[in-house]
Amino acid sequence: MVQRETWATRTGFILAAVGSAVGLGNVWRFPYQVGEFGGAAFLVVYLLLIAVIGFPIMLVEFTVGRYTDRNPVGALKQIGRGPWKRIGWVFVVAGFVILSYYSVIAGWVLQYMAYGLQGNYAADGAAQFGSTVGGVTPVLTHAIFMAAVIAVVALGIRQGIELSVKLMVPAIIVLSVGLAVYAATLPGAGEAYAYYLSPDLGTITADWTEILPAAAGQAFFTLSLGMGVMITYASYLGEDRNLAKDGVIIVGLDTMIAFFMGLIAFPILLSGDVGAADIGTIGDGPGFIFIALSQAFANVPLGGLLGAVFFATVTVAALSSAISIMEVVVSYLIDEHGVDRVPATVGLGIAIFLVGVPVAYDASLSWLTVYDELANNILLILGALLLSIYIGWIKTDLGLEELSKGIRNLGAWGTYWIWALRIPVVVMLIVILGLNAVGAYEALSGIVG
Template sequence: MASSSRDEFSSSFGFVMAAAGSAVGLGNIWGFPTQTAENGGAAFVLVYILLAFLVGYPVLMAEFTIGRHTRMAPPDAYKKLGGGQSYFIIGLLGLVTVGIILSFYSIIAGGMVAYFVEPIGRILGLDGVADWVVSQNTTSNFVFMTIFFLFTLLIVSGGVSKGIEKWSKRFMPLLFMLFIVLVVYVLTLDGAMEGARVYLLPDFDKVFDPQLLTSAMGQAFFSLSLGVGGMLVYGSYTSDKANLTRLGWLVTLCDIGVAIIAGFLIIPAMYAASSLGTEIFDANGALISGPNLIFQVLPSLFDSMGPIGVFVAFVFFLLMSIAALTSSMSMLEAVVAYVVDRTQVPRKRATWYTGGVFWVIAVVIVFNYEALFGLVVTAATEYAQPFLGLAIVVFAGWIIRKNVLLNELKKGQPEIEKTFFYKIWPIFLKVVCPILILLVFLQTFNF
């Protein structure tokens, strides 16, 4: 049962910053730019933006609406709206999935914190400490994963308005500001403009390439943190007076905006590094992406920049740490909300108990990195998330009674029934979104 004293976001701005923070994560920064460069440049960006609004936005609206209507976490919300025991189990699977994602995500995020600390060690003349910090051995990974986890726990234990919202309102504007500063600086480096051309020049021959379409679809859907419960839970903390369609647009625009700005930073930075002798292509000829991009290519660039490189590295990894933290907050909150609703355990205790479970899982992964890390990443992101995404659009489009969602949206927008959005939204939930998400799911199995 949901608590009658359930916390709420105190403002629309706070909600947008928190939800955008959930959506804006490391994937936006290291995944989107390299996918863009490899899949038609600006052509990929156009397809991505289109699919973000055609698929991501309708599903995001479904999660927000279900969350606010039920004031519950996913398992109980699905069951209340007619999903029965099957969807209750799917809701639990979503919470398990997001917890596992949090566990391995915290290891990567801990690396961001380590590289953020490393320049400070250099400035203080503690070169031995700085070298250990970024050594990425088991001990340093454990230490910085734990530090990152503690920050997440402290913020979430503070509650919705005084914890998540308070810090999201501080972190997200800072993240945007740091992005702009770094983009302006990186574009002045030798070789950067070649990267900008690769990023911006469209190759429209690739627009109808099935690989481009599925890549853009996957990026658009999963960058918005859909399917695993975080957005649904955030919706449950939203005021009845809030215009959900407007908030959904703003969150989607923020997510797209950060991804596009990241492209202006990452791709020019990679080509600037290349001009200094750093290898930016892997053995298959594709641009290096993921952790290798962040922990190998860019640090080489910063090292080559002399004294200014220490400052640039500090700012860049501060940015990365913030992006990781705003996402981890929503991951943990999705599970904490369910524990609090179900058990009525005080929030702080529920946060530390729940976080402790996922911290233990992260510790197991750290100490068995080679065997487990790739396995849990693949299981959670390539199999569980697409399945959960498909399940929620089927639920929203075919199981929930249409008037339930309509009446909920009317609370903050009485005229919603007359809008273009509402006329096409049900069609997208019933037909368009399931088909497109199913295509991504089938691509995972190489069908």
């Protein structure tokens, strides 16, 4: 049996979890979904789902990971019975697929950071993005990013992941705050804040079938839920700490950074040639940050430098998140098959890179849609749903016992947590999974057709 590593400090664990949560989900997905689904209306639903669903499920993953000291597959083999033993594979497969295309998008970010350093953001953002995606160059930047991920994870928990996040997460916070302060000085800031911070509740009631699954998917993606990251990271905890307190800190920091990204993106957009009424028509993630936002950088003071700093922030955030996903699949080989860390990391890194090559080479983005719909919109929600049912209804004692460690008196909070899992979380996840399945079917049918 390979000797298992542990975090050196509590701060290391918290920053690693925050680093996992603070990734492309905050910068790539969050602003465009706010724009697509009614501005502040989406923000209200998102924050509600973070509190009601995201936080309780994070505690589930924490308790399972710390109790078993294993990766998702090994953890469910240890505590599961019958078919429940196989739940862990949902998490590992989701993480594997997500990282394969996540790395491709991060490679695009590297290219856009280079554009900024060269002062080369184009007035026609769509044309520049079209020339950026697809072909050999995105495959190369995909390889560069995956090589960085492999290098960090291969160094281990303390010397690789923990050391890197202690540098990266503070850097993300400092850069985000600095960019938000600069964005506040732009002429479009007032209109942007009105759009971003004044919810139209009528939008929520009218479009809830679209807003709800989008906000839920964002909550899961940004908190790294449903892909086994929090199970794996909690499995390296060497002491009985207050998981609820750590979870509040992690969720709070992640949400704060996501919020700041809105304070950055919308003033920059509205200081360019985009009006508040047009934000919802920009489209998905590539359309938002790689087309509309980069085009706006061409029209604001010091736009090249500002864009380079922005995309550098995105790069650091993407790396801190990607190493956590890689650790999930690497820990499986280490725990279950006794493979040494370096060959496990290199071998899986190459495999993930190869799975992502079709996404990198495809200029139409069809492969990206396929991967994202299946992994992010289906597998993440399915894994969280199954685990919530198992801990909430079947292994209740395990969850309560593990959560109570580090807490003097769990009391009514434990009852609240379990019943939150049993009713609102499970019901909401079933509804969201159904809506996502319909959306995925429509999206994939459009590609096939």
